[in-house]
Amino acid sequence: MPEERADPRQVRSREAMVAAATTLLTEGGLEAVTHQAVAARAGVGRATVYRHWADLLGLRLAALEAGMPPLSPAPEDMRAASGAEPRAELVHYLRQLGERLDDAQAGAVLAAVLCGAQYDDGMRRLRQTALTQIVDSLRPAVTAAVARGRLRADVTAEAFAMTTVGPLVHQRFLVGARLGHDTVDAVADAALRAWAP
Amino acid sequence: MPEERADPRQVRSREAMVAAATTLLTEGGLEAVTHQAVAARAGVGRATVYRHWADLLGLRLAALEAGMPPLSPAPEDMRAASGAEPRAELVHYLRQLGERLDDAQAGAVLAAVLCGAQYDDGMRRLRQTALTQIVDSLRPAVTAAVARGRLRADVTAEAFAMTTVGPLVHQRFLVGARLGHDTVDAVADAALRAWAP
DNA sequence: CTTCGTGTGAGACAGATTGCCTCACATGCT
DNA sequence: AGCATGTGAGGCAATCTGTCTCACACGAAG
Numbered sequence: 001m002p003e004e005r006a007d008p009r010q011v012r013s014r015e016a017m018v019a020a021a022t023t024l025l026t027e028g029g030l031e032a033v034t035h036q037a038v039a040a041r042a043g044v045g046r047a048t049v050y051r052h053w054a055d056l057l058g059l060r061l062a063a064l065e066a067g068m069p070p071l072s073p074a075p076e077d078m079r080a081a082s083g084a085e086p087r088a089e090l091v092h093y094l095r096q097l098g099e100r101l102d103d104a105q106a107g108a109v110l111a112a113v114l115c116g117a118q119y120d121d122g123m124r125r126l127r128q129t130a131l132t133q134i135v136d137s138l139r140p141a142v143t144a145a146v147a148r149g150r151l152r153a154d155v156t157a158e159a160f161a162m163t164t165v166g167p168l169v170h171q172r173f174l175v176g177a178r179l180g181h182d183t184v185d186a187v188a189d190a191a192l193r194a195w196a197p
Numbered sequence: 198m199p200e201e202r203a204d205p206r207q208v209r210s211r212e213a214m215v216a217a218a219t220t221l222l223t224e225g226g227l228e229a230v231t232h233q234a235v236a237a238r239a240g241v242g243r244a245t246v247y248r249h250w251a252d253l254l255g256l257r258l259a260a261l262e263a264g265m266p267p268l269s270p271a272p273e274d275m276r277a278a279s280g281a282e283p284r285a286e287l288v289h290y291l292r293q294l295g296e297r298l299d300d301a302q303a304g305a306v307l308a309a310v311l312c313g314a315q316y317d318d319g320m321r322r323l324r325q326t327a328l329t330q331i332v333d334s335l336r337p338a339v340t341a342a343v344a345r346g347r348l349r350a351d352v353t354a355e356a357f358a359m360t361t362v363g364p365l366v367h368q369r370f371l372v373g374a375r376l377g378h379d380t381v382d383a384v385a386d387a388a389l390r391a392w393a394p
Numbered sequence: 395c396t397t398c399g400t401g402t403g404a405g406a407c408a409g410a411t412t413g414c415c416t417c418a419c420a421t422g423c424t
Numbered sequence: 425a426g427c428a429t430g431t432g433a434g435g436c437a438a439t440c441t442g443t444c445t446c447a448c449a450c451g452a453a454g
Contacts, residue, residue, distance in 0.1 A: 009401050009450060029316050031228060036440070045403040050442070108315055114370045115312035118305055119226050124373065131371050158372075163387055166367030167359045173311045174328050174366065175359075176321065190360055194391035206421060206430050233411070242432040247413070 016042040017049055021063035026105040030112040033060050061122050067109035068126070071100065071133045086145030091188045093137055094164055098179035101172045111173060135161045145192075155195045163191040213239040214246055218260035223302040227309040230257050258319050264306035265323070268297065268330050283342035288385045290334055291361055295376035298369045308370060332358045342389075352392045360388040 020041035024032045038059065039046040053059035100106050113130060116123035139157035146155055167187045171177045217238035221229045235256065236243040250256035297303050310327060313320035336354035343352055364384045368374045 007401065007451075013402075029312065034440085035442085045405095046441095047404085047443085048402060051401080054442090056441095111312040111315055115226065115308040117370075117373065118308055127371065127373065162364045162367050162372075162384075163360070163391075165371070166363035166365070168363070169371065170359050170363030170366055173314075174324065174362070175355075176314065176324065187359075190391040193393070194360075194387040196390070204422075204430070210431075231411085232413085242434095243412095244414085244433085245431060248430080251413090253412095 013042070013044050013048055014052060017044055017052065018062055018066045020044075021059060022067040022105065022109075025060075025063045025067060025112065026108045029108065030060055030064075030116065033063050035059065057120065057122060061126065064109050064113060064123075064126055067105050068113075068130060071096070071137050086141060086148055086150050087188070087192060089141040090138070090145065090164075090192070091185060093141055094168070094184050094188050095181055097134060097137075097165065098168055098181075098184040101168055102179045107172065114173075131161075134165055138164070149197060150192070151195045152197050160191060160195065163194055164188060210239070210241050210245055211249060214241055214249065215259055215263045217241075218256060219264040219302065219306075222257075222260045222264060222309065223305045226305065227257055227261075227313065230260050232256065254317065254319060258323065261306050261310060261320075261323055264302050265310075265327060268293070268334050283338060283345055283347050284385070284389060286338040287335070287342065287361075287389070288382060290338055291365070291381050291385050292378055294331060294334075294362065295365055295378075295381040298365055299376045304369065311370075328358075331362055335361070346394060347389070348392045349394050357388060357392065360391055361385060 017038050021033050021038045024037055024041060034056065035049040035053075036046055038044075039049045042049075049059065053062060101110070110130065113123055113127050117127040135157050138161055142151065142155065142157045142160045145151040146153060151160070164187055167190070168179060168184065171183060171187075172179055177183070214235050218230050218235045221234055221238060231253065232246040232250075233243055235241075236246045239246075246256065250259060298307070307327065310320055310324050314324040332354050335358055339348065339352060339354045339357045342348040343350060348357070361384055364387070365376060365381065368380060369376055374380070
């Protein structure tokens, strides 16, 4: 991590610009994120935006990264407490993911990444990061469920993610519905049935 | 359907423009579709493009619609022949859908629609159309499977689509994988298990 | 507190793009 | 052949983009 430079002025304007970029992204999609719009929204000179991100793609990637904070902070107690019942842990993670997908900002970010990943390497990397984050957050619960004989022995976190994240994404981005706990629970139970031993 | 006017010159240039727009969309995403780019690609005057679509959104919607032809032509014999085994029919539709999602053009279109539906009504309508098409193509097979006792009585085509289309979309757009028959079959079987009586 | 380095804001600037317009032309209908 | 109309080319102002310069103020040293 090159964390050496820390001119207060730099970080201040940078934070303002990133925040403005993410807001613009949430409001109007990736196309709304331009040097000019970010400068105006952040109350910053246009040249300053160009100084920090010479090319448009870099600026947009910064907006996307900022709008995609790490998924789960730390579910230590949860994992320990509900060791006997894997379903509760799975539902916990999926509810968290569902709430995240429901969020306008995170939804806009994910949609933009999904779309942009078709044409750009940076976006593909970002997509990979997001996916890894999601799958890894599910992994301990899945392996625990497998260990307890609640899921088939050959179920991977990737496969389980496919049958849970997939339906959630479908509901959120294809159907356009909000993801309530009932929906998430139904998805989780369907996946548990699908992969039951 | 206002199908009255049919000046050969109009339809000729219109077709050229729509084709060019769809190609541009496939190659570079929705952002690549502009009046100027379409005019250049279609070998048409810039003014002509403006004449047909005064606003950019209309042009892009035309490109999206053209890139999203009806899903299934007519599966008459299939439905009659495999009446005894609902799984085959479901797999048939899902394979078709999988192949469609794998296609670069259709993938670009769907991604653009998913992304744009967050901000625009026209895109939302297009998304609704696509979704209805998909769900309706699955519906007969689902109801047949329910009738034959292979699926729970309360399974709707919408719910079944969620647990099949969702995972396919997940694999295609989040994982970035191609959708082979093996993947589609695995998804179909998982859904059948999830909704087994 | 003073001085120096540096990030900044404002603005100028050319080049490209956008949206709109006009006009000569050719295509298709009668 | 004559007419109507969609078209292509190009002009035009307005805007946007990317880059540059310059005065200024902030922050870090002495």
